[in-house]
Amino acid sequence: MSQPFENLPTTPRSSELIDKAFSRAARAGRAKDGFDAQSSMLQTAANICSDNLENVVTEWPDFDGLDPFYRDLADAVLAGETAIGSEDQRGVDALRQHLSEVTWASRKAADIRGEYHTKLRNASDVDHARKLRKQAFARLADVVEQVEDSLLAIAAAREALRDLPDIRPDEPTIVVAGYPNVGKSSFVNSVTRASNEINSYPFTTTEIHVGHVEDDHIRYQLVDTPGLLDRPPQERNEIESQAVSALEHLADAVLVLVDASGECGYPIEVQLELRDALCERFAEVPVLTVANKADRSRDVEADHYMSVTEDENVETVLAAAIEAVDYEPELPFEE
The missing domain is CATH 3.40.50.300 (P-loop containing nucleotide triphosphate hydrolases)
Known part of the structure; x- marks a missing residue:
């Protein structure tokens, strides 16, 4: 078993994720016309927000499944200089809470996608559809911005843990x-x-x-x-x-x-x-x-x-x- 945190991917900032989602959505919209363009933009933006937030969480190892050596060492590091958490909740427990917040945001983005797909299907005309799509974009941005602090904390945890020494708990x-x-x-x-x-x-x-x-x-x-x-x-x-x-x-x-x-x-x-x-x-x-x-x-x-x-x-x-x-x-x- 090698160091479990060394290959964690970079955690995006809220602004980076929003920019990525909306720029990709704009390209998707230019490839189509009318209602299809608005629907494609919504699908693309919501998928990028939901999938990227989900990936932030799933790329982390399950702390309960880690060898106790690395679990306790991670807890020590995260309770220390990285200042992950508060007096009431520190270390790995605080990181888990941040990951839980990001999971909520991922699911919320998926919910917004479903809700507005239904509304777009019932839109009276293209202008109405465009207005609904913009509403969806505003709500997606709001959800991602709500977890900015959690994304920053997860990024700080990654920086602290990825350079832990590669010690093999399964070796004598x-x-x-x-x-x-x-x-x-x-x-x-x-x-x-x-x-x-x-x-x-x-x-x-x-x-x-x-x-x-x-x-x-x-x-x-x-x-x-x-x-x-x-x-x-x-x-x-x-x-x-x-x-x-x-x-x-x-x-x-x-x-x-x-x-x-x-x-x-x-x-x-x-x-x-x-x-x-x-x-x-x-x-x-x-x-x-x-x-x-x-x-x-x-x-x-x-x-x-x-x-x-x-x-x-x-x-x-x-x-x-x-x-x-x-x-x-x-x-x-x-x-």
Whole structure:
């Protein structure tokens, strides 16, 4: 399952949609005469309004059907800097309300089309038909303009979500955590070699690293998340905490890297407090403590000791993480 928001189409502004509908209708009208011209113009304008508004909605994935990782991550993003929603309704719920408004407008445009087709059939002459068609155009424009705020909100949501990192929730995932400068990115880069990607969450100023390794024909995903799992929970804002909740759905194992040498700039006691908080937060999956820079200090109790710079026990730690994941691929059912 790839990033579900990256291919969302551009959301039109109300004015753009109205201009498109009426200019196409004018061309359709010029191709015919009399009553047929007015009927064709009505049909064309109403169809463009109704169909384009419907497409705005149907191009979005069903949030209830999304993997919980992407659903919670989208909720975090949309409740944050994009300011989708209000104090009473934020995030994905607010986006759903905007999509519902656009659905209403699409159906209303279709209703106007049906109502005025009937009126046009009963028009006394062409001038009367033209007057009715203009009334229909005015009502179509009014309906589309009523959902301008929703269209703008949907467009803002698209911009925020389309650049989410391409993380595969269906792949076994090892999350790498720990304070800055303990060697997390170096570890991910080392074990994934050149196969890692660098992406950003929309609500952080730091990049995340996503790498892949293959073991016994199974691809494992390693995720390093600076800005989220590199400080105590009380220092995260509400949006970052929601993103950590999303990572709970993703992680099959967590490696917490610590640096007993203190060269990272954080006392080992503080690092272990973060480790304990992560053990509590990710209680459903294995959490391994890994002492990096072990060539400089081993003065901490850990599950494994390694030195990325000295290439000491790096592959051993990776193997331990894969073993902790204990991934069993789903096999096709056999009689």
